[in-house]
Amino acid sequence: MIEKNNPSRILFNILNYGFMAAFAIVCIAPLWHVLMASLSNPRMLIMNTGLLWKPAGEITFKGYELVFRNGNILGGYGNTLLYVAWHAVVGTFFTLIAGYLVSRKDFKLQIPLLLFIMFTMMFNGGLIPTYQVQRAIGLINNKWAMMIPGMIGAFYVVMIKSAFEQLSPSYEESAKLDGAGPLTILFRILTPLIMPSLAVVIMFSVVMQWNSWYPASVYLPMSREDWPLQLFMREVLVQNNTAKIISGADAAAKADLTSNLVKYCVSIVGTLPILCAYPFAQKYFVKGVTLGGVKG
Amino acid sequence: MELSAAPKKHTWRRDWKMNKWLYFLAIPIFLYFLIFHYLPMFGLVISFQDFKPQRGVLGSEWVGFKNFADFFGGPNFWTILRNTLVISGLGMAVSFPLTIIYALMLNEIRCTWFKKTVQTIHYMPYFISMVVVCGLIIEFCSTNGMITNLLVNVFGIRRENLLQNPDYFWAINLISDIWKGLGYGAIFFVSAITSVGQELYEAAAIDGAGRLRRAWHITLPGITPAIVTMLVLNCGMILQVGSDKILLLYNASIYETADVISTHVQRMGIEKMQYGYASAVGLFNSVVGTILLLTSNCISRKLTDTGVI
Numbered sequence: 001m002i003e004k005n006n007p008s009r010i011l012f013n014i015l016n017y018g019f020m021a022a023f024a025i026v027c028i029a030p031l032w033h034v035l036m037a038s039l040s041n042p043r044m045l046i047m048n049t050g051l052l053w054k055p056a057g058e059i060t061f062k063g064y065e066l067v068f069r070n071g072n073i074l075g076g077y078g079n080t081l082l083y084v085a086w087h088a089v090v091g092t093f094f095t096l097i098a099g100y101l102v103s104r105k106d107f108k109l110q111i112p113l114l115l116f117i118m119f120t121m122m123f124n125g126g127l128i129p130t131y132q133v134q135r136a137i138g139l140i141n142n143k144w145a146m147m148i149p150g151m152i153g154a155f156y157v158v159m160i161k162s163a164f165e166q167l168s169p170s171y172e173e174s175a176k177l178d179g180a181g182p183l184t185i186l187f188r189i190l191t192p193l194i195m196p197s198l199a200v201v202i203m204f205s206v207v208m209q210w211n212s213w214y215p216a217s218v219y220l221p222m223s224r225e226d227w228p229l230q231l232f233m234r235e236v237l238v239q240n241n242t243a244k245i246i247s248g249a250d251a252a253a254k255a256d257l258t259s260n261l262v263k264y265c266v267s268i269v270g271t272l273p274i275l276c277a278y279p280f281a282q283k284y285f286v287k288g289v290t291l292g293g294v295k296g
Numbered sequence: 297m298e299l300s301a302a303p304k305k306h307t308w309r310r311d312w313k314m315n316k317w318l319y320f321l322a323i324p325i326f327l328y329f330l331i332f333h334y335l336p337m338f339g340l341v342i343s344f345q346d347f348k349p350q351r352g353v354l355g356s357e358w359v360g361f362k363n364f365a366d367f368f369g370g371p372n373f374w375t376i377l378r379n380t381l382v383i384s385g386l387g388m389a390v391s392f393p394l395t396i397i398y399a400l401m402l403n404e405i406r407c408t409w410f411k412k413t414v415q416t417i418h419y420m421p422y423f424i425s426m427v428v429v430c431g432l433i434i435e436f437c438s439t440n441g442m443i444t445n446l447l448v449n450v451f452g453i454r455r456e457n458l459l460q461n462p463d464y465f466w467a468i469n470l471i472s473d474i475w476k477g478l479g480y481g482a483i484f485f486v487s488a489i490t491s492v493g494q495e496l497y498e499a500a501a502i503d504g505a506g507r508l509r510r511a512w513h514i515t516l517p518g519i520t521p522a523i524v525t526m527l528v529l530n531c532g533m534i535l536q537v538g539s540d541k542i543l544l545l546y547n548a549s550i551y552e553t554a555d556v557i558s559t560h561v562q563r564m565g566i567e568k569m570q571y572g573y574a575s576a577v578g579l580f581n582s583v584v585g586t587i588l589l590l591t592s593n594c595i596s597r598k599l600t601d602t603g604v605i
Contacts, residue, residue, distance in 0.1 A: 009507065016401050017410070024417040026475065030432050031424070049445060098325045107318050108311040117329055123586045125336025126578030127558075128565040132342065133335045135349065149332050152325065182317050211425035214540040218566055230427045237431025238544050263435070267428045278423045279416055289483045 031271070038063055038264035045260055063265035066258065073269065076229035080210060083146050083228055087205040091151040095201055098152055099160025100186060114161075121154045127218070134219060143226045145219040156201045159291055163197035164190065200291065203284040210274055229270050236266045343576035356572075363576035372555065380556040384534045386470050391477065392530065396523060398478055399485035400511050415486075418479025430544035433472055434459060459545060462553040469545070469554075484526065485519055492518030521600035528599070532592035535585050557581050 033052050037045055041057025048056045067073050101107065102114040124130075130149075131140075139145040167190060175189045191198070213230035220226050235241050242259035278285075312319065343363055345356040367373060405411045421429070436443040437458035447453050458464045496514050505513065539558035546554035555563075557577065565574025 012404075012507070016404055017407075019401065020405065020410075020414045023478070024414045027417050027420050027479070030436075031420075034432070049440065049442070051442060094324065094328070097321050101318060101322050101325065104315070104318060107315050108306070108308060109319070109322055113322060113325070116326070120329060120333040122589060123337065123582060124333065125338075125340055126575065126582050127561055128571055128575040128578055129336035129339030129342060130332070131566065132339055132347075132349065132571065133331065137331070148328075152328055207423060211423075211427075213425070213427050214543070218562075230425055233425070233427045233431070234544065237427060238434060263431065267431060271424055271428050274423050274425075275420065278419065282416060282419055285419070285480075286483050286487070289480075290487045 031275075034264050034267050038261065038268045040261065040264075042258050042261045063258065063261035064269070066262055067265045067269055072224070072227075072232050073229070073266065075225065076227055076232040077269075079143075079146075079226055080229040082143075083212075084206050084209045086147050087151065087209045088202050090147075091205055092198065092202050094152050095156045096160055096191065096198065098157045100164055100190070102157065103161045103164035117154050117157055131218065140219055141221065141223040141226070142219075143223075146216060146226070146228065149219075150215065153205075156204070159197055159288075160194065160201065162291075163194040167193055196287070197291070200284045200288040203281045204288055207274060207278075207281075207285075233266055233270045236263055340575060340579050340582075342572050343579045345572050347572040347575070349571070359572070363573045364580065366573055367577050367580065372551075372560070375552055376555055376557055376560050379553055380535055380537050382466060383469060383537050383556060384530075386466060387473060388527070388530050388534075390470060391474050391481070392527065394474060395478060395481045396485055396519075399482040399489060399519075400515060402482065402486060403489045403515065404507060404511070415479065418482075420479075421476045422480035424476070426541055426544060429472065429476060430541065433468065433545060437464075437468060459547065460549045462550045465546070465550050465553045469541070472541075485522060488519040488522035489515055524600045525596050528592040528596040529589075532589035533585070534588060535581055 029051060036052040036055050037048075039055040039059045039061070040048075040052070041055070041060055042062070044056035098113075098117065102110055102117065104110055125133075134140060134145060134149065139148065171189055171193065172185055175185045180189065211230060212228065213234055216226075216228050216231045217234070220231070242262050339353070342353060342356070344358060344360060345353070346359050346362075347353070347356045402411065402415065405414075435441055438444065439455060439457045441458075444455060444458055447458075448455050458468060492515055496518075497510055500510050500514055535557060537556045537558060539556070539562050542554055542556060542559050543562060546559065558581070561574045561578050561581070564570045564577070
């Protein structure tokens with residue numbers, strides 16, 4: 001297409017590119033500030049009032065040393081990794097099974113099961129009854145409270161269902177002729193074919209679990225040893241309680257100076273892994289949004 | 297396939313024989329949804345009780361509609377309802393059109409590497425955890441924070457912690473939502489735009505339509521179904537203001553603008569342990585939410601042939 005380069009066109013382009021670049025800076029600047037602050041000299045950091053473009057004072061890794069020597073943060077990291085891995089593997093496995101069951105047209109329970117699952121998208125018991133149920137079956141202050149509930153999402157089941165439905169039935173028929181059993185057909189033949197949709201489910205559950213703090217705050221109030229990283233981060237960043245990280249003999253003297261530094265370091269420690277990963281995973285998120293039609 | 301004239305009826309017995317293993321696979325799925333989704337629905341009966349966990353559902357005292365009366369007649373009902381509606385209304389009136397304008401603007405960028413780069417950067421805030429985002433908001437809006445400094449210097453407002461002043465909460469919440477969600481929220485519209493037929497643009501270009509006119513007369517009508525679907529569904533979600541951000545940001549001094557239904561349920565139910573009352577509020581929210589969602593889904597299907605359910 002040939003474009004005329006009239007003045008208004010040029011002006012529009014300047015404004016448009018300018019806006020896009022400016023918003024990109026607005027997206028990055030706060031994080032850049034946090035990264036630079038986390039490397040700063042705590043004395044200089046306290047005096048700083050503006051956005052940091054480079055570390056205040058000489059670069060130090062003192063804050064990170066404190067954070068990584070801290071059992072809470074390391075334990076939280078471990079728990080988060082466990083929850084992320086569990087939902088990515090076990091959660092996705094059951095989502096896959098559920099999606100397959102409701103895609104089988106020759107299965108008499110297909111429609112009842114589909115309605116049973118879809119109804120939960122429309123209506124739910126809400127926080128308090130769910131809390132009471134989990135309490136009754138012992139899923140309060142217990143690692144499993146983070147692992148069993150939330151394992152299967154109705155929305156993703158529907159997504160997997162439509163992925164299975166788009167496969168040609170000939171795959172299954174020819175595998176059957178070759179003598180493959182039903183489970184072999186499902187896991188060896190059909191599942192690899194819907195890998196793109198499965199990847200979307202895995203990516204969403206990884207990011208959701210990594211960033212999730214709310215369920216843990218409700219269901220694990222007393223068991224700090226099971227807390228995911230985000231809950232320790234909330235303690236430091238939102239409830240402003242850095243005392244549990246800066247411990248030791250000279251804690252009181254140092255606390256004021258270093259508490260700021262620790263906050264920044266904790267933010268980076270909790271964010272960096274996902275920031276490094278998302279540019280490679282973004283195509284799955286784009287796909288998830290367009291597949292699902294609506295989400296977010 | 298059998299070639300008999302009357303094919304055998306697909307009875308349960310036959311289905312069991314044919315699909316035995318499917319039934320086995322269905323057991324854990326069924327149990328999962330039964331326990332974590334349906335039991336809580338039945339658990340909603342505690343909305344009509346003065347529920348005491350140690351007595352259980354069967355042993356607790358029935359109080360009829362007292363919990364509902366307490367909520368509707370309570371001093372905070374109108375405040376909470378107003379806050380919920382204002383916060384989601386602002387999202388619809390401001391963030392939503394901005395997202396569409398942003399998608400249209402992005403579509404006008406021809407330089408591929410630039411477009412890809414800025415898009416990737418604009419997604420980034422979506423992937424940062426709410427805890428970190430709220431930590432930053434708290435820090436920047438504190439008495440000596442960066443945003444406070446800026447506003448004091450430029451607009452001459454009084455120096456204070458912005459999150460302690462109820463007048464600012466809606467703005468802080470809206471702007472941070474836009475920051476976090478603009479790039480990601482636009483994905484849906486960006487992909488809708490790419491499906492608008494190229495030949496329409498070419499025809500319009502030949503007729504001498506400029507870029508702006510093409511955006512207005514071709515792109516916008518082309519993505520109208522997507523816009524309507526999203527808008528209608530947002531209307532259906534109008535009471536579902538999530539609690540996880542507000543819980544991190546609010547404090548007792550700004551409850552009058554920041555407290556919404558979900559945070560009220562959380563505070564009364566989990567912190568103050570008034571289970572019956574909080575459950576009643578949640579039931580009200582679920583019922584109205586479901587009605588709104590079904591209605592709007594129905595409208596969306598009528599208007600554009602698409603819906604979520």
